[in-house]
Amino acid sequence: MTTQKLPDHLHQDTLAVRTGIERSQYGENSEALYLTSSFIQPDAETARKRFANEEDGYTYTRMGNPTVTGMEQRLAALEGTDAAIATSSGMAAIFLLGMGTLKTGDHVVCSQSVFGSTLRLFAGEFGKFGVSTTFVSQTDIAQWKAAIQPNTKLLFAETPTNPLTDICDIAALASVAHESGVLLAVDNCFCTPVLQRPVALGADFVIHSGTKFLDGQGRVMAGAICCSHQYANETFGSVHRTVGMVLSPFNAWVVTKGMETLSIRMKAQSDNALALATWLQTCPEVARVYYPGLASHPQHDLAMRQQSGLGGAVVSFDVPSTDAAQARRRAFHVIDRTQVCSITSNLGDTKTTITHPSTTSHGRLTEDQRQAAGIGQGLIRMAVGLENIEDIKTDLMRGLHNVGALQ
Numbered sequence: 001m002t003t004q005k006l007p008d009h010l011h012q013d014t015l016a017v018r019t020g021i022e023r024s025q026y027g028e029n030s031e032a033l034y035l036t037s038s039f040i041q042p043d044a045e046t047a048r049k050r051f052a053n054e055e056d057g058y059t060y061t062r063m064g065n066p067t068v069t070g071m072e073q074r075l076a077a078l079e080g081t082d083a084a085i086a087t088s089s090g091m092a093a094i095f096l097l098g099m100g101t102l103k104t105g106d107h108v109v110c111s112q113s114v115f116g117s118t119l120r121l122f123a124g125e126f127g128k129f130g131v132s133t134t135f136v137s138q139t140d141i142a143q144w145k146a147a148i149q150p151n152t153k154l155l156f157a158e159t160p161t162n163p164l165t166d167i168c169d170i171a172a173l174a175s176v177a178h179e180s181g182v183l184l185a186v187d188n189c190f191c192t193p194v195l196q197r198p199v200a201l202g203a204d205f206v207i208h209s210g211t212k213f214l215d216g217q218g219r220v221m222a223g224a225i226c227c228s229h230q231y232a233n234e235t236f237g238s239v240h241r242t243v244g245m246v247l248s249p250f251n252a253w254v255v256t257k258g259m260e261t262l263s264i265r266m267k268a269q270s271d272n273a274l275a276l277a278t279w280l281q282t283c284p285e286v287a288r289v290y291y292p293g294l295a296s297h298p299q300h301d302l303a304m305r306q307q308s309g310l311g312g313a314v315v316s317f318d319v320p321s322t323d324a325a326q327a328r329r330r331a332f333h334v335i336d337r338t339q340v341c342s343i344t345s346n347l348g349d350t351k352t353t354i355t356h357p358s359t360t361s362h363g364r365l366t367e368d369q370r371q372a373a374g375i376g377q378g379l380i381r382m383a384v385g386l387e388n389i390e391d392i393k394t395d396l397m398r399g400l401h402n403v404g405a406l407q
């Protein structure tokens with residue numbers, strides 16, 4: 001196998017199609033897919049050295065696989081980190097983050113608006129092992145600072161949030177963390193490195209759910225932690241290989257190919273989302289629109305600075321109502337009248353998805369928790385894809401045009 005030598009200082013778009021390629025003796029142009037659980041050793045002595053980590057070389061796919069390595073190198077190049085560790089899902093990446101950096105008695109500060117399973121992981125599963133977590137406001141830096149205790153090891157942020165697209169200031173959080181000797185992890189699933197590079201803003205770890213925009217066509221589950229070589233080797237590598245939450249080579253290959261079109265997809269889907277959000281704001285049948293690309297968004301300026309001037313592909317809106325029951329009927333009406341959008345809570349797909357957060361992704365919260373989070377029964381979330389946006393507007397109008405008449 002030969003690794004392609006690339007010149008220095010290539011642009012991100014070039015790295016997305018050219019990094020992480022090890023070619024076999026056949027000289028294939030597209031990345032090869034190594035679907036194998038183990039690797040034949042040339043002789044017993046080489047096997048001994050490889051198992052003892054005295055010599056590089058693949059042995060067993062849980063320990064490493066060339067297709068997975070290629071995906072890791074490509075993602076790391078896009079994020080601007082030394083290394084990436086690929087995991088079987090985004091949640092596995094967050095679990096690995098905790099397993100690597102935390103021990104019994106440690107404390108975490110986390111935004112209260114993170115992905116639902118992330119919330120349950122920190123509040124529930126890690127709690128069983130004596131790790132405690134304080135949940136704070138997404139946007140109030142003073143709350144994050146005040147929540148830090150002598151035993152705090154990690155700040156965990158995700159920006160923008162799902163579904164309301166609240167933004168936190170990554171650079172400000174990084175200073176708060178580092179003043180106290182605490183590490184900062186940022187879940188960059190919504191923006192991807194095309195819009196936002198948390199490590200350049202001071203974060204120590206970047207978390208990805210490759211299931212979303214990195215794959216980009218809704219095919220496979222995947223995840224990753226992007227970090228320095230030191231953390232990859234000393235903090236996460238051994239846990240990862242021992243526990244076995246590794247990414248399958250097939251899924252790694254799909255994500256590798258997905259990253260080649262990531263930049264054009266993120267830009268086109270952000271443009272589509274901005275067009276949709278701008279139009280929704282003018283609809284009398286819509287009470288409120290949540291989108292960082294709109295000047296009406298409370299953190300619009302920060303979002304534009306932090307996200308390369310783009311709002312991302314997720315847009316949420318409220319249908320007007322007089323009470324919660326009516327709001328739910330009206331939101332269901334709009335969702336159910338669509339003929340193009342997919343009714344599903346996944347996001348990051350080229351196909352536009354539409355969902356009712358308060359009965360799906362946020363359905364396990366109590367009504368009080370949802371009210372506190374601002375996720376009402378009239379809220380609809382769209383993850384905008386690559387269709388012609390006029391068709392998506394027409395699709396929403398099928399239900400929106402008479403939603404006000406629905407009691």
Ligand SMILES: *Cc1c(COP(=O)(O)O)cnc(C)c1O
Nearest residue numbers: 089090091115187189209211222
């Ligand atoms: C989907 C998602 C995750 C979890 O990823 P999986 O691949 O589903 O495990 C984590 N964070 C965010 C922001 C997500 O949207």
